[in-house]
Amino acid sequence: MESPMIPTEPPATESTAKGSHATAVINRRTLLKSGVLATALAGSPVLAQSGERGFTHGVASGEPGADRVLLWTRFVADSPAKLTYELSDTADFARIVTGGEASATPDRDWCCKAKVNGLEPDSWYYYRFVSPDGSISPVGRTRTLPLGPTERWRMAVFSCSNIGFGWFNAYAHAAAEDAFDMIVHTGDYFYEYGRGTYPSVEQALADRRLDPTNEIVTLADYRARHGLYRRDPDLRRLTQLYPMIAVIDDHESANDSWRGGAENHQPETEGDWSVRKRAAMRAYREWMPVDDEVDYARYDIGDLATLFRLETRLTGRDEQFSIGKVISGKTSPDEMMAALSRFHDGEYLDPSRNMMGEAQSAWLSEGLGQSKRDGTTWQVLVQQVLTGSVSTPTGLADSLGDDVPDYVRQRVRAGALAAKAGLPLNMDAWDGYPAARARLFESALAADADLIVLAGDTHNAWAFDLDHDGDRVGVEFGGQSVTSPGFESYLPQIPADRLASALVEANPQLRWAQSSRRGYMAVELTPTRATSEYRFLSGIRSRSTALAATHRESVRNGERTLET
Numbered sequence: 001m002e003s004p005m006i007p008t009e010p011p012a013t014e015s016t017a018k019g020s021h022a023t024a025v026i027n028r029r030t031l032l033k034s035g036v037l038a039t040a041l042a043g044s045p046v047l048a049q050s051g052e053r054g055f056t057h058g059v060a061s062g063e064p065g066a067d068r069v070l071l072w073t074r075f076v077a078d079s080p081a082k083l084t085y086e087l088s089d090t091a092d093f094a095r096i097v098t099g100g101e102a103s104a105t106p107d108r109d110w111c112c113k114a115k116v117n118g119l120e121p122d123s124w125y126y127y128r129f130v131s132p133d134g135s136i137s138p139v140g141r142t143r144t145l146p147l148g149p150t151e152r153w154r155m156a157v158f159s160c161s162n163i164g165f166g167w168f169n170a171y172a173h174a175a176a177e178d179a180f181d182m183i184v185h186t187g188d189y190f191y192e193y194g195r196g197t198y199p200s201v202e203q204a205l206a207d208r209r210l211d212p213t214n215e216i217v218t219l220a221d222y223r224a225r226h227g228l229y230r231r232d233p234d235l236r237r238l239t240q241l242y243p244m245i246a247v248i249d250d251h252e253s254a255n256d257s258w259r260g261g262a263e264n265h266q267p268e269t270e271g272d273w274s275v276r277k278r279a280a281m282r283a284y285r286e287w288m289p290v291d292d293e294v295d296y297a298r299y300d301i302g303d304l305a306t307l308f309r310l311e312t313r314l315t316g317r318d319e320q321f322s323i324g325k326v327i328s329g330k331t332s333p334d335e336m337m338a339a340l341s342r343f344h345d346g347e348y349l350d351p352s353r354n355m356m357g358e359a360q361s362a363w364l365s366e367g368l369g370q371s372k373r374d375g376t377t378w379q380v381l382v383q384q385v386l387t388g389s390v391s392t393p394t395g396l397a398d399s400l401g402d403d404v405p406d407y408v409r410q411r412v413r414a415g416a417l418a419a420k421a422g423l424p425l426n427m428d429a430w431d432g433y434p435a436a437r438a439r440l441f442e443s444a445l446a447a448d449a450d451l452i453v454l455a456g457d458t459h460n461a462w463a464f465d466l467d468h469d470g471d472r473v474g475v476e477f478g479g480q481s482v483t484s485p486g487f488e489s490y491l492p493q494i495p496a497d498r499l500a501s502a503l504v505e506a507n508p509q510l511r512w513a514q515s516s517r518r519g520y521m522a523v524e525l526t527p528t529r530a531t532s533e534y535r536f537l538s539g540i541r542s543r544s545t546a547l548a549a550t551h552r553e554s555v556r557n558g559e560r561t562l563e564t
Helices: 019-036 036-040 169-177 219-230 235-242 271-288 333-345 358-373 406-420 434-446 494-506
Strands: 056-064 069-076 082-087 096-104 111-116 124-130 140-143 153-157 180-186 243-246 295-300 305-309 378-382 451-455 461-468 471-478 509-512 521-525 529-537 547-556
Touching: 056 124, 056 140, 056 153, 056 219, 056 235, 069 096, 069 124, 069 140, 082 111, 082 180, 082 451, 096 111, 124 358, 140 235, 140 547, 153 169, 153 509, 169 521, 219 235, 219 271, 235 461, 305 358, 358 434, 434 461, 434 471, 451 529, 461 529, 509 547
Parallel strands: 056 243, 153 180, 180 243, 305 378, 378 451, 451 471
Antiparallel strands: 056 069, 069 111, 082 096, 082 124, 124 140, 153 521, 295 305, 461 471, 461 509, 521 529, 529 547
């Protein structure tokens, strides 16, 4: 995230469910209390040390549909192995509903996927893999999407999980809740930096060591970093319990990535960007429960919602602008303002700049229209970066005390000057691509969509009313990070509530913000209302599922503005 003010990188009340979903919820909770499900789904020991064999990293599932799901595991052997997978509608596997075979091979780092079709809609399943020698993987739980009338859907939404900063307590809390239908990760599932960079040596938690210790660049590096993250017991447990929709952001490759490069990629020392990008994508598709062939996808939650998973990083995005470059060499505020104004009226508004590319934009525009024509209640964008507009509060520099370092003061002042020139805080978000965002909003308005945007990336929590030329477009729920630090790490001199108030006051679309706590969003969709409950953990430096606070924001269907 490139920001002139604050960089984020280095220099519920339950509604009554109906139908089979209700039965599934009751059954799994009853089983959990009785100990049957708890035993079957117990988190297995962390086994993935070098040289080990067998099922090393648990199980996961993803890409759910009404009749299908994708299953994942990793099985290391001395030679390619043919695994059997089994699905059952009971945790004890008394009845095998379906099954098949899938291969674990060294060319895919022993990661194994199975696409399962022919399943019943709106149903929970238990699954496992069996090796040729008879050993059995941990038991996973997954579910299919509903068809037709749907009264409720709940998603746990995560972003920005940097292992070096602390424990994944947000994952642990959501797993312990046992109250969701799926999990969504909007990106920065892991981070590419080497030891001592982000976090710094002083910030890093001693128990959360990196593997490899260098910045990851090669295929072997990316595979090892994926393996490290999947050794985390809370990540393993969460993905064992729920199907996952995963969105790739920048750190899965390199910070501030775009189709032709990245801020954190130096060709002179790290080689060609296309080679690194291919390595990152290959490892991601090996280690994640995602379709190998699809960059963006649609998921239909009965008649309740259509989820559109977008790809805004590696295939269509043009290079980010940099406020620092715009004002480079300018020594006075007047010179800076003149340069910023010229930039705003010229390059910044360039209508040709892209976030998604033409093919994806056309697919999304058609999909939004088709979803509404089908009578679907909500149209939901599951994607990486904020669409709402955020500028630096122009009076924020006056709030800084004498103890603020000069580099922080300079960034705040640069951000305030940019805001006066009509420029945003974060050029890496949709804010940096105003023409592309206008096309997105125009597509939503043309479709008469009831738009909800889910975003991550910033490490802070946000709620926006989205509008375009005076027309209400929808709302955005921007989620706080799992562990990565937010504004509190860069401006500790300003109380969090004061900073949040200043941001809300300075930005008309922004209705609420929380800038100092980590956690996740519990998003609930019903035919009449969509709600995000922002859940803030008490801390991340030790393992705990204690909550420090919660906050709710809702929108009623048809209103396209947050409830007051």
